[in-house]
Amino acid sequence: MRAALLGDHIGPSLTPAQHELEGAALGLDYRYSRIDTGGKKLSPADLEQFLVDAETDGLVGLNVTHPHKSAVVEFLHRLEGPAKELETANTVILRAGERIGYNTDYGGFRRAIQSEIASIAGDSVVLCGAGGAGASVALALADLGVGSLFIIDPVAKRASDLKVRLKKLRPRLQTVASENVESVPFDQISGAVNCTPLGMASHPGMAFDPWRLNRAAWVADIVYFPRKTAFLKLADAHGCQVMDGTTMALWQAVEAFRLITGHEPDAERMKATLEGLLQQNNNENKETAA
Numbered sequence: 001m002r003a004a005l006l007g008d009h010i011g012p013s014l015t016p017a018q019h020e021l022e023g024a025a026l027g028l029d030y031r032y033s034r035i036d037t038g039g040k041k042l043s044p045a046d047l048e049q050f051l052v053d054a055e056t057d058g059l060v061g062l063n064v065t066h067p068h069k070s071a072v073v074e075f076l077h078r079l080e081g082p083a084k085e086l087e088t089a090n091t092v093i094l095r096a097g098e099r100i101g102y103n104t105d106y107g108g109f110r111r112a113i114q115s116e117i118a119s120i121a122g123d124s125v126v127l128c129g130a131g132g133a134g135a136s137v138a139l140a141l142a143d144l145g146v147g148s149l150f151i152i153d154p155v156a157k158r159a160s161d162l163k164v165r166l167k168k169l170r171p172r173l174q175t176v177a178s179e180n181v182e183s184v185p186f187d188q189i190s191g192a193v194n195c196t197p198l199g200m201a202s203h204p205g206m207a208f209d210p211w212r213l214n215r216a217a218w219v220a221d222i223v224y225f226p227r228k229t230a231f232l233k234l235a236d237a238h239g240c241q242v243m244d245g246t247t248m249a250l251w252q253a254v255e256a257f258r259l260i261t262g263h264e265p266d267a268e269r270m271k272a273t274l275e276g277l278l279q280q281n282n283n284e285n286k287e288t289a290a
Contacts, residue, residue: 001028002058003260006035006050006072007065009202012225014277015063018253021273022265030261037068048075055094061260062092066197069132073101082106085169086139088132091256102259105136108252109222113144116243117218120191121145126184128152128207129195130162130177133222137195138166146191148174150184152207186212192235194221199229210235218242224249227278250274 001023005015016032023030035050042050047068054062064072070088073079082103083089089101113120125146127138130153141149149166153159156179163177176183192213197203200223210219210231219235224245232242250271257265 001030001060001261002033003030003061003063004033004035004054004059005063005065006037006054006068008037008039008067009200010034010036010065012201012281013065014225014249014274014281015253017277018270018273019257019260022257022270023261025266025269026261026263028261028263035062042068042071044071044074047071051075051092051094051099055097055099060094061256062094063256063260064090064092066133067131069105070135075099076101082136082139086135086165088135090132090136090252091259093259102255103136104252104255104259105133105222105248106140107255108248108250109137110140110144111251112243112247113140113220116247117191117220117241119145120218122147123190124148124150124188125191125193126150126152126181126186126189127193127195128181128198130155130158131195134195135162135165137193137222138162139169141193142166142170142173146173148176150189151175151177152179152181152184153177154179181208184208187214189213189217191218192220194223194229194231197223199223199226199231201226204230206231206234210240211238213238213240215239221245222248225278225281227282246274246278 019032069090076099079101083101091102093100123146151159159177163175198205218241220243221229221232222245223229227244236242254267
């Protein structure tokens with residue numbers, strides 16, 4: 001059984017190791033590779049060809065990451081669950097000539113918030129990044145009872161499109177969309193989520209200075225490598241409650257493994273595997289720095 005991760009600059013991703021180690025623990029002949037699109041601007045035809053090649057090569061599934069989660073939908077036969085509502089998919093199952101899209105970002109983030117932050121009902125939240133992951137997180141926030149959502153994306157149309165979609169899907173949610181973080185009333189914000197690649201090793205930086213938030217605010221980042229981004233370090237130093245991307249990454253991986261392999265993974269074992277991989281990477285980085 002073979003699967004792969006499709007996306008830009010995915011060399012540091014721990015997803016392949018997570019999948020292969022859990023497969024081995026279950027006695028599966030399971031290989032998981034990377035299809036790194038390397039930051040090249042792909043045409044729709046290029047992206048479709050990756051899917052065709054995956055089918056031809058006998059892959060049973062793909063995990064799809066930045067920046068292809070929304071673009072890939074055009075080439076799928078059908079969508080299930082949150083993927084259908086959001087028209088964005090991060091897991092594609094290749095079965096019997098059919099490409100089926102699923103969204104594990106939604107469930108992964110929702111479970112992470114419930115376990116790490118607890119109740120966020122009625123909160124006013126600023127969401128940075130309105131791409132595929134941002135849309136999934138926005139819907140999860142709405143379903144967790146957030147009162148208002150400020151959607152910030154440097155591409156104004158992407159932010160406004162997500163606002164329009166959320167208005168249709170969850171009309172009770174109050175939304176504001178802008179390309180400018182300066183439009184956010186930070187003194188009224190209860191929580192913040194980074195859904196941009198900023199903070200990753202290949203994308204240094206942060207969407208805004210979290211010291212602009214109230215100290216009582218919570219701050220989440222979906223980036224998990226590095227585990228504590230500059231954004232979270234500053235938020236933590238400011239006194240905010242912080243949530244890194246590891247819990248979301250765990251539940252994404254658990255659901256994706258189940259979808260791709262058809263086997264039930266051991267979530268606790270996958271958690272221990274992820275912690276071990278993160279520690280190993282941290283040690284390697286320290287050795288390199290030395």
